[in-house]
Amino acid sequence: MTGDEKPVSSTGLGGIVSQGDDEDRLIIAQVVSGQKELFRLLVKRHEQAVYGMGMSFFRNAEDAMDFTQDVFLKTFRNLSRFEGRARFSTWLYKIAYNTAINNITRKKDYLSLAEEDSIPDNDTPERSLLRNLAREAVREAVTELPERFRVCVDLFFFYDRSYQEIEAITGYPVNTVKSHVFRAKKILREKLAGFSGYNGFGSGDAE
Numbered sequence: 769m770t771g772d773e774k775p776v777s778s779t780g781l782g783g784i785v786s787q788g789d790d791e792d793r794l795i796i797a798q799v800v801s802g803q804k805e806l807f808r809l810l811v812k813r814h815e816q817a818v819y820g821m822g823m824s825f826f827r828n829a830e831d832a833m834d835f836t837q838d839v840f841l842k843t844f845r846n847l848s849r850f851e852g853r854a855r856f857s858t859w860l861y862k863i864a865y866n867t868a869i870n871n872i873t874r875k876k877d878y879l880s881l882a883e884e885d886s887i888p889d890n891d892t893p894e895r896s897l898l899r900n901l902a903r904e905a906v907r908e909a910v911t912e913l914p915e916r917f918r919v920c921v922d923l924f925f926f927y928d929r930s931y932q933e934i935e936a937i938t939g940y941p942v943n944t945v946k947s948h949v950f951r952a953k954k955i956l957r958e959k960l961a962g963f964s965g966y967n968g969f970g971s972g973d974a975e
Contacts, residue, residue, distance in 0.1 A: 789855050793852055796852075800847060810840075817927060818835075819832055819836045825872065835868065839863055858933045865937050906922070909921060917940070924945075925952065
């Protein structure tokens with residue numbers, strides 16, 4: 769990604785969609801075997817998610833772009849260490865999360881993606897309504913959370929991570945993750961009561 773390019777947003781509940789795990793593994797195998805130029809495909813598939821995390825932590829586009837490039841450079845250098853036991857995207861988000869935590873040089877409040885007004889709307893009216901309701905629910909929930917736990921709610925709702933994956937990314941125990949996601953889920957259920965387009969919260973819906 770060049771310095772003057774912004775990642776193109778994907779569609780989905782929060783503007784981000786999870787990518788095909790099998791395709792990721794195939795690309796990784798090819799890169800590790802020597803076809804290094806194919807790494808750009810992994811960047812293209814996941815840069816929006818990493819950039820979004822960077823915006824949440826650093827609150828400005830320039831720092832988020834630098835962060836995104838740093839994350840993918842670390843990912844490329846360590847790609848041979850990816851063992852495939854977890855989703856590549858979860859492994860990538862852990863690198864991104866640790867990079868963000870280690871690079872914050874002054875106190876900044878984490879800004880949930882639910883508080884961003886710039887997520888493009890490329891969905892059907894029904895999906896757009898669902899996404900907006902989710903953002904409202906998460907926004908209401910995170911106002912009562914300590915700043916360090918807000919990323920757990922974002923990872924669940926906007927990055928389609930399970931409780932176990934969030935634990936792997938952040939290091940917070942599963943029960944801690946569940947407790948902070950629970951309020952957002954409760955609020956969202958209330959907002960979605962009777963909404964026919966709602967099909968569940970995604971990969972960690974079960975309590």
